[in-house]
Amino acid sequence: MSSLLFYNVENSKNKEKPLNDQVTLMPEEAEDMWHTYNLLQIGDSLMASTIRKVQTESSTGSVGSSRVRTTLCVCVDTIDFDSQACQLRVKGTNIQENQYVKMGAYHTIELELNRKFTLAKKIWDSVVLERIEQACDPTQKADVAAVVMQEGLANLVLVTPAMTLLRAKVEVTIPRKRRGSCTQHEKALDRFYEAVMQGILRHINFDVVKCILVASPGFVKDQFMAYLFREAVRQDSKILLENRPKFMLVHSSSGHKYSLKGREHVLITHCNLFMLCLLCDSQAAGEVKALEDFYKMLQHEPDRAFYGLAHVEKASEALAIDILLISDKLFRHQDVTTRSRYVRLVDNVRDNGGTVRIFSSLHVSGERKFCSFHIQ
Incomplete structure (x- = not known):
């Protein structure tokens, strides 16, 4: 999929990045909004072009209002995604000086196709960087x-x-x-x-x-x-x-x-x-095949297939996970500690030679929130 065109996070192999690193992205098609939704977290800084209604007072004292386009940088407070229309609205407080918007004032930015936005995070973990690489891959299409x-x-x-x-x-x-x-x-x-x-x-x-x-x-x-x-x-x-x-x-x-x-x-x-x-070449087919294999193993070899976070973490500690199946919904958790727990699990499985399949919650195969694995 040719989607998010450009990012400038240096040394993307690092699993955590400081606040001053940022990405500049431009969504080209509706599905890119889904990737952006997965990238955004409460507390991130988002800079984008937006329209603001402002009031003006003339020299005669008359007050009028007009809509102006300006660039704002907000601290993300609320994220609203319409999955069918693929529309993304982000509400937050202004954190940079602007001639139209006061510091600390609330504003809602609606991200648009073919308009760049800049995203800054306190921590750039491996799951976020993988999402960016996936979104920038021009080979992925709705096939x-x-x-x-x-x-x-x-x-x-x-x-x-x-x-x-x-x-x-x-x-x-x-x-x-x-x-x-x-x-x-x-x-x-x-x-x-x-x-x-x-x-x-x-x-x-x-x-x-x-x-x-x-x-x-x-x-x-x-x-x-x-x-x-x-x-x-x-x-x-x-x-x-x-x-x-x-x-x-x-x-x-x-x-x-x-x-x-x-x-x-x-x-x-x-x-x-x-x-x-x-x-x-379809990611959806790969997800369905992996889920089908898990169900078969759970039925015929129940000692080798388990689900639930507690069991999966114990298996990860024992270096026993061959294939980890996990929903991307878990990485959108607002609690940083809980999200870091899932990221750490994914990193541990990969570091120990296991395979990780992150299921999209908007695929029929990933609509249920789950975390499961095949034991080696």
Whole structure:
């Protein structure tokens, strides 16, 4: 993912950095706001361009107000992230002299795409530095899409390296088949399939997406695929016809987004060898595979798979962890001591040759807060 363009923390191999080190970043796409949300902590210093409403008094004594753009540096007090709109608002107190805002005054900065901001921290730990490197990696893209559907309901999601985003939800009332006449039922299905097809064309970037999973219970997915490419031929839609090999049919328990969860996750449990080749570069597929392996080990070899912070820390002290699975939600803890505890655990596992997988809490595989490991 080509996202956060530039940072100037010196000697990024160090696990802790003093206050005067800072990063200058520029989000290029909506997902970069998610990375920024994971970087920000209460107490950090954030400098960014923002708009402030100010009052002015003329020589005649009349008072007016206007909106001006200025650059403020605030001490972060509150962080608000809208995961669906990928919008990030940061509230804090002004800590630098400014002609429009008094020292100590509260202000809310809304971070914007293609506008730089500067972030300073008291401590730059290894998890934060890894997040910056991940965000700056131009090779990561939203390379998997999924259409999870049943009759009358379809959810179109994009699986990015950091999150699973709902991009469109299609709902159409489908009347039941009547004895001797199915006309209304078939017309409603055609309207439903047409709406889903338009959603695919509107929200999926075929230049980036490697695989589009079409999942449903029963034969809904097969009927939709037949309709999709029949219409593609009729309308001479080259983009659909050229990308036909990217569509893969898989089974899901329903048309709701939650059918992507757990052990029935369509990204892995119904993948054939060809699909796995298409998904090999997807972080989401790697997360799901790791979680699936953990569940299998917990079922068949329970003495080698454990979860819970206390058990994991004891295993880390015994140098017994092979693979550590942990949610990024734990690193956003407001208590510095608690956050440092999780960072220390990750560092210890890596220093002792173990593998760490940090799950995104906005992927279906990472929506539950957990900390687990495979024992060597």
